[in-house]
Amino acid sequence: MLQSSRSLFHFKILPLVFLCLCLPAPLHAEISQAERQSTYQQLETFANVLSILQENYVDEINAKRVMEGAISGMLFSLDPHSSYLNPEDFKDLQENTEGSFSGIGIEVTVEDSILIVVSAIEATPADQAGLKAKDKIIKIDGESTQNMNPMEAIKKLRGAKGSKVILAIHRQGWEGLKEFTLIRDTIPLHSVKGTLIQPGLAYIRIANFQSQTTKDVKAILQKMQHQQPITGLILDLRDNPGGLLDQAVSVTDIFLDSGLVVSTKGRVAEQNMSFQAHSNEGKNLFPLVVIVNEGSASAAEIVTGAIQDHKRGIVVGAKTFGKGSVQTILPLPEGAGLRMTTARYYTPSGRSIQATGITPDEIVPFVETKETAKTNGTHSSNRALKEADLRNHIPNPNQNQEKGTEKTTTEKKEATPVPIIDNATDENKQTDQPQKSPDSTSPPQTENSSEPSIIDLENDNQLHAALNALKKMQGL
Numbered sequence: 001m002l003q004s005s006r007s008l009f010h011f012k013i014l015p016l017v018f019l020c021l022c023l024p025a026p027l028h029a030e031i032s033q034a035e036r037q038s039t040y041q042q043l044e045t046f047a048n049v050l051s052i053l054q055e056n057y058v059d060e061i062n063a064k065r066v067m068e069g070a071i072s073g074m075l076f077s078l079d080p081h082s083s084y085l086n087p088e089d090f091k092d093l094q095e096n097t098e099g100s101f102s103g104i105g106i107e108v109t110v111e112d113s114i115l116i117v118v119s120a121i122e123a124t125p126a127d128q129a130g131l132k133a134k135d136k137i138i139k140i141d142g143e144s145t146q147n148m149n150p151m152e153a154i155k156k157l158r159g160a161k162g163s164k165v166i167l168a169i170h171r172q173g174w175e176g177l178k179e180f181t182l183i184r185d186t187i188p189l190h191s192v193k194g195t196l197i198q199p200g201l202a203y204i205r206i207a208n209f210q211s212q213t214t215k216d217v218k219a220i221l222q223k224m225q226h227q228q229p230i231t232g233l234i235l236d237l238r239d240n241p242g243g244l245l246d247q248a249v250s251v252t253d254i255f256l257d258s259g260l261v262v263s264t265k266g267r268v269a270e271q272n273m274s275f276q277a278h279s280n281e282g283k284n285l286f287p288l289v290v291i292v293n294e295g296s297a298s299a300a301e302i303v304t305g306a307i308q309d310h311k312r313g314i315v316v317g318a319k320t321f322g323k324g325s326v327q328t329i330l331p332l333p334e335g336a337g338l339r340m341t342t343a344r345y346y347t348p349s350g351r352s353i354q355a356t357g358i359t360p361d362e363i364v365p366f367v368e369t370k371e372t373a374k375t376n377g378t379h380s381s382n383r384a385l386k387e388a389d390l391r392n393h394i395p396n397p398n399q400n401q402e403k404g405t406e407k408t409t410t411e412k413k414e415a416t417p418v419p420i421i422d423n424a425t426d427e428n429k430q431t432d433q434p435q436k437s438p439d440s441t442s443p444p445q446t447e448n449s450s451e452p453s454i455i456d457l458e459n460d461n462q463l464h465a466a467l468n469a470l471k472k473m474q475g476l
Helices: 033-056 063-076 087-098 125-129 150-157 213-227 245-255 299-309 370-374 399-410 461-473
Strands: 008-011 018-022 083-085 100-103 106-111 114-120 136-140 164-170 178-183 185-188 192-198 201-206 232-236 260-266 273-276 288-292 314-317 325-331 337-346
Touching: 033 063, 063 083, 063 337, 083 087, 087 150, 106 150, 114 125, 125 178, 136 150, 192 213, 201 213, 201 461, 213 245, 232 461, 245 260, 245 299, 260 299, 288 299, 288 461, 299 314, 314 461
Parallel strands: 018 325, 201 232, 232 288, 288 314
Antiparallel strands: 008 018, 083 337, 100 185, 106 114, 114 136, 136 164, 164 178, 192 201, 260 273, 260 337, 325 337
16 A cells, blocks of 8 residues: 555656656646547547447457556557556556565566567676667567567566566577576665775765665765775766656755755646755765766756756766656556656756756767676667657757757767666655665665675776766866
8 A cells, every 4th residue: 555645656667767756636737628528529439439349349358458458558659658557557566665576677668569678687687697778578488579568568577586487589680589588586676886996986886766775875975984085986877767756866965065956847836846955064075976878867867967067076978868757656546557747857957858868078988898798788888779769758848959058068078879767756845754665675785805896997988987087076
């Protein structure tokens, strides 16, 4: 059951991590009488078609199933992130707030009726098996995925820990299909890792924004500060699909002393919100470099946009995903739910990054090495799927302005060309209220002698560029 009718949920199984606002009753804007009349006429047409099908279709049809399909199609025709959640889907969404699930660890989307891998989550069965972004999932356990929506696919990919699932995959350059047999496992929603790269120079990677992310970032900073004073920080948000809006805001607040973090605007007044940073009394104001790529989406872009607009740090890497819309979750009768796009979010300078993304201050394409090619291709520039590539993506209201801004930015450095799931919303600025932490959430991780290194300077040219930028900021 929902803890509150206005709780935030992090739904992590669709291509763009998103934050949701649950409301007890639908929001609404004024609808003219002419619009209502037109709607009634279309509904009458729909009812007539359904009646004809029920009476004449070759086989007896399931009216409820057909209606749900029609609702799903209606929402999918609006944008890629609005959808109908049947009771089972809505229950799954609620369970996703518990901090873990059993599956293989991939994020998927649909392009031209083909199920496509957006990203393999680090250290999961999918990642270890070598699945890559843009792989086409042709079959799941022998069943064709043709016209299968992401929700249906996720149901088939998830299952009991220890059970297996067989995927038939096609990858560009392959002559035929290859089968991957994966053993499902618990997929923990790890959020934060950190280490000291060099004396005084810290590195923190945020994989996604969970209910404990801000607490974990602060804990890691404090632990490293006890080892030695931090004189500079690299914040790695690459392949971060987003997450909870309040966590994106409060993480940003760690590094800002004042000013606007993000605002949201929609048709309905309740969707118009703004979130401000608070004074840190001069703490954590050391030089900051943020690394992003095409996989940095939504909440990750909120943090990046705020840091960039306030000139608080330098952004290094590749242009971000461009997920600048907000979804609201509305409970429906009989346990179902409606997820619909209700607003766009804007960076402190008023930029909408919807379908445009954020252009780094220093554009550094990821260069794949033999070592990175052996693995999942983490941060690889061949992950070119972006918000603008998704069918029916909502437009950017300042598209012309954004194009002009992008041109100016890219003139600083040469241009470049990885992606995924999120959104943003909250209400009454409740970002400082603690979220209930899931029992399975792991503590923040820092590197030590018994753990594998979380960085690879030798094979990670973007990280290397970020480190050089950080040293320049320090005059080293």
